[in-house]
Amino acid sequence: MSVRLTRRTALGALIAATAIRPAWSAPEKARYLFPAPSSLPAFIPFHVAQKRGYFAAQNIELEVQTARGAVEVAKQVAVGNADIGGGLGETSMIVRPNGLAVRGVALLGQQPLFQIVTRKAAGVKTLADLRGKKLGVIGYQDTGYYALLAVLAANGIKRDDVEVQSVGPAGVTQLMIAQSLDGIVAVAEWSDAIETAGVALDYFRIDNVFPAMAQAIVASDKIIKERPALVGGVVKAMMQALRDCIADPASCARDFVAAVPQHQGKGAEMERVLRRYVTDVYRTEPASALGRFDPARLAKVQAFYLKNNIIASAAPVEDLYSNAFLT
Template identity: 50%
Template sequence: MKTRILGLAAAAGLAFSSLSAMAQTPLTYLFPAPDFLPAFAPFQLALGKGYYAEAGLDVTFRIGQGGADVATQVAVGNAQLGGGMGDTALIVRANGLEVRGVALLGGQGITQIAWRNDRDINGIADLEGRSIGVIGFQDTTFYNLLAVLASEEIGRSDVDIQALGPGGIIQNMIGGSIDAMSGVPEWIVAVEDAGVPLTVTPARDYFASQAQAIIASDAYIAENPEAVRGFVQATLRAIDDIIADPAQAAQDYVGFLPRHAENVAQIERIMRMYVSNVYAQDGDRPIGAFDPAQLQTAEDFYVANELVNDVVPVEDAYTNDFVTE
């Protein structure tokens, strides 16, 4: 009888597992750049450590062509969620794309402006007439660059902006065929590790640059709020892991992405840079939450410098409903 009871219990357990598997909600997340970039470590950690699965989600990653392209794909339903910057919705909603940020992955801006120290550049004003690399012309870091240049009354036609992709930016900065770049912390670490001294200034020093954001369409939020909440909470849990122990997070990360296995030390340095320069919060705002005052400042800057087509109500560009449980 005992054997029969154990057998029934095992069968019940298998049935429960099967039901749990069937209950997993499929969700496609679209990255604005290759998904193996360390900038996306929280997502890879949340997937590899089973946080999304625990939230009842069957997550698939896909790759888009910059933040604006991701916003377009999310808006039309080709992906349920995607990645951009905190101010991406301010830019694309003016073009009729009804998306908004559902989580801001850090209290500081992610975009960094960096230039080679051998180019006689002493500040943003000296970038006039220079060649500057960006990932693409549909990425929010490109718009961030335009905003930074505009703060010194430098227009797009006053510089040579080149869309090079992540690998191209790093190679061209190392090789010296471009003078500067608008990018993210891991590209800076890669260039410096190749022996090229850089000067780095956060875009946030010139206007209200934002961290990465998870974006969703208004329609998907209305129809699938629990899926959005589960994805946001799982991703923020992974960020908490990085903040708590960057060294262990780096080890876990390379375990999930073996292509980085020989660069554990570099990955750890990148993660520490994210902890100090991107994830760090201002005041007591919880990680993941948007600051409407900062978004308003960013929008005012974009409008004043004619970088957006129309004014979007800031409250339409984000929601903090999914940040706290």
């Protein structure tokens, strides 16, 4: 009997053979790169995993650093300046055609991370009304910027038809509150902060335009091949923390506040934000699919990006992700 060994089955065999590490071995040290400041509530699952000892249980010790956006994370992971990091489900399709061999290894929810949020006073009734508006993103190397380009393209709006400013994580909220921006590509905590400051908002879901994706854990093909136990351990710890966040947002918000000093005294606010994430981002049907990439969805997003000249070429869909580390 002959057995056809594909690249995917070879990867699975390698992971199965090497992912179990002896309990007595020294912790495996690695560098984890965030796409934005790690204190943001978007990264609550990471802090929950850290505080509850889920990384330690996998015998992993992480040094954390911050890049300016998910695309920059992918670049640094690809060249070996970081071992693993955070991005979006779309990140690999943006960088892989440029020779950066990075793929997603876990998807943190089935819904889009971002929404388009505008000040109600800006008079944006539909996404087509974004033409001529001032819009903010945290950086031009962030996947949120590419999501904005996709939204504009879907509504027949050219990049030059709007004023897009790179304002950083703090600027997106501050400038909306100051009424210096008409809208932003927003995550849950930014919308919450703006509304808490008394600014009325309108919300536009990106997935009404194209199937945008949630946060993802990204790793290089090299690290996946050479250190599968590290990748598998990070994925397992993060997924355990993500399930905790879905099951008990209140306790996870408390752990986050305890772990991040700048949020002391903001327990109620952080719980409110986390509940938004649970409903708007992490929600997955069926629940057993949590963490997994859908190749059909990846193909659809990539085709949309290619058609609208957001990426110059397409990568094979099977090179964009791996579900091999999910159990």
